Amino acid sequence: MANLLTGNLQPIPILVYHQIDQAPPKGSPFRSLYVAPAAFARQMMLLKWLGYTGLSMTGLQPYLSGERTGKVVGITFDDGYLNNLKHALPVLMRYGFSSTCYAVSNLIGQTNVWDEGIGIAQTALMNKSQIHQWLENGQEIGSHTSNHVNMSEINDETCHLEITHGKTDLEAAVMAPVEHFCYPYGRYEPKHCDMVRTQGFKTATTTQRSRCHNGTHMFEIPRIPIVRSTTLPQFWLKFASSYEDRRK
Secondary structure, X not given: OOOOEOOOOOOEOEEEEOEEOOOOOOOOOOHHHEEOHHHHHHHHHHHHHOOOEEEOHXXXXXXXXXXXXXXXXXXXXXXXXXXXXXXHHHHHHHHOOOXXXXXXXXXXXXXXXXXXXXXXXXXXXXXXXXXXXXHHOOOXXXXXXXXXXXXXXXXXXXXXXXXXXXXXXXXXXXXXXXXEEEOHHHOOOHHHXXXXXXXXXXXXXXXXXXXXXXXXXXXXXXXXXXXXXXOHHXXXXXXXXXXXXXXO
């Protein structure tokens, strides 16, 4: 961790989900970001059947640093939707998996208001009590800034405040450390990596597509998108082969 680079000798897949729920009608914006509960359950069952352990970013850290080896998969959820608690948590608990859900600190208990302008349906986000339930059942909360901002479109002072309050406000709300960060929209610059690091975060995830390879920067970690149309064979290809590595 001292040199900010991962040390895993084998590629580590880190999955990213958004909503675990039935998709809205055809033609709805970003319909692909919904994964049906039954599909999610099948995916987690396949991981377990193949001998993989699903881990949060904290659980994954010894593997990223090279201190441990094994069949592991990172599981992350962006935005903090209530349907993650309702539909994903029981499945994760069934298989003994942990995960990290990146919450938007200033919108806890509200909806995905950042999506209103592009016509995406408003969906409930977890409130404080529900986040506590998520944590009490072995899952983790990470930060997705204070207001789900596009960091490439705001000035440095505002970025700093979004990163800082995204951490401290969440920690105050959930009374637990918040050590992992996710760039909203996947938008960031090298200076933002430094801002995240100086606030005490241990990792930051992106929307760059790939498994995590040896030498990956801890604050530019790629992930594997799992979407509504991902079939079970495609799911296997995504985490167990170089399929996603070719899509960097």
